[in-house]
Amino acid sequence: xxxxxxxAASCDGRVPESVTTALEPVTAEVVSAVSAFHAADIARxxxxxxxxxxxxxxxxxxxxxxxxxxxxxxxRQFMATLDLFHTEWTDLRVTALTRDNAIxxxxxxxxxxxxxxxxIRARGPxxxxxxxxNGEWRVLFADADHYPIxx
Numbered sequence: 001x002x003x004x005x006x007x008a009a010s011c012d013g014r015v016p017e018s019v020t021t022a023l024e025p026v027t028a029e030v031v032s033a034v035s036a037f038h039a040a041d042i043a044r045x046x047x048x049x050x051x052x053x054x055x056x057x058x059x060x061x062x063x064x065x066x067x068x069x070x071x072x073x074x075x076r077q078f079m080a081t082l083d084l085f086h087t088e089w090t091d092l093r094v095t096a097l098t099r100d101n102a103i104x105x106x107x108x109x110x111x112x113x114x115x116x117x118x119x120i121r122a123r124g125p126x127x128x129x130x131x132x133x134n135g136e137w138r139v140l141f142a143d144a145d146h147y148p149i150x151x
Contacts (some may be wrong), residue, residue, distance in 0.1 A: 026096035030130050031139040036102050037128075038089055043090040046079040052138050054131060059142040084113040089126075100132040109149070 002138040033052065040048035049070050057068040066074070079085075090104040105127040129141040 023096035023099065026099055026102055026132075027094045027151050029132075029137060030094045030096070030102045030104055031092065033130060034089070034094070034106070034128070035140070036091060038087070041087055042085055044079045044082050044085050046075040049075050049079075054133070054138045054140050057141065059144065061142075061147055081114050082112060083115050084111070086111045102130045104128045104130060108144075110146075122146040123149050126136055 037049065037052050040052065053068060053071065055068055057071065059066050059071060087108055089106045089108050089109045092104065095103045097103065105125065107123065108126055109123045110121060111123075114120065124147045126143040126144040127142065128139045130137050131140045
């Protein structure tokens, strides 16, 4: 499917309407999956976050690569330390690559209160590479950068 899109687009620079129409349901499904991820974050539900990751998942976070196992352990530990996890995700853009692959990117703005009362505020971009297997969407790769918010 990707090859067909590339070949069709290379002829005159446009993707045929039939291809974009065929991929429209993918966009809606991935938007729903992103919403589920956001809901898991604000609920401080590490297990729900982990359930949205494929076992081959990796992330580049603030320039450091982390494996699935590191993210699983880190998510459980991090979520257990929180009293509040408020995050706003804006400017969501989903690009369907095939019927089973898509990229979602957005801007986040976090306000997190740790159990000891520490307030952590950050903002930045995040990109998820989503993949569907056996009808189930999960994240295969992510990239996120955190920039502190002074106020």
